[in-house]
Amino acid sequence: MSTETETNTVEQYDVVVVGGGAAGLSAAVTLGRALRSVLVIDSGEPRNAPAAGVHGFLSRDGISPKELLHLGRAEALQYGADITSGIAVAARSTADPANASGLGFEVDLADGQTVKARRLLVTTGLTDILPDIDGIRERWGRDVLHCPYCHGWEVRNKAIGILGSIPMALHQALLFRQWSPNITLFLNDVVEPTEEQWEELAARSIKVVDGRVRALQVTDDALTGVVLASGTTVPVDAVVVGPRLEARSGVLESLGATTVEHPMGVGTHIEVTPPGGATSVPGVWAAGNVTDLTGQVMASAAAGVMAGAAINADLMMEETRAAVEEARQAALAR
16 A cells, blocks of 8 residues: 655656645545556645535535545555645646657656656646635634525524625525525625515515625624624524635646636636546546536546546557557558
């Protein structure tokens, strides 16, 4: 069994996976089971670290993010993957223009080390850009939430405030109404409902509060209210926000890939070709939240499996082409 390792600066891996979350580790397991040499580079800073548990992951519902990654690492190591702690800052192609099948890459780490790979998979996730309101960042992932399928059950029937920070706040208010009859939409000088939307909010008995939100009120390490600029405090047990979601795309951009606005208008992502997640850069794949901004943990894991299979198939075809060429050369030499 392989162990977590110092970065190898000499050996060339079949695949280097940048990012060791659900997508990256699932890909490493898939590639390891395909007898590929794999290195996972992980910074140890998962997006969902503040959350108490992972939800919607069949057979693992409620597991802590830390424990899920611990189990995932153990499985990847079991199948021969290497895992190193570090931050990948850039990558470059080492392909030989004279060799059509000779793709290759070097990945630079923040500590100055470099690793080599025949193929790259980037699973670096995304960054949540939260509204600049006192208390939101400190309560993020606890009682400041964004996804009803991740956290709705935990706040069911509680007083939930929807912070108007993006146009989709209206949709969030209607959606969270499924989990609680006590929903308050804070317009926050950002959201302006249409006549039809006012009708929808009223029909679902969703309260609406005008005025800018100044801060969150916290009492005994629990969220207790939303404080308006006017000084009024509205009691709530949880607050829903709509962060801007920005792909962690530095490594991909160093290779020439670029982010684009997501069709839902929620942030930026890397476009890929389904089902395996090939990027616009030959030999480079992406999976997880770096490309799928709204994907839950289980969706990211599934995308990692698909990417691992696609990369293995690509390597197989390269090896087949090389074997055919070698056989032809051997036949000519006879």
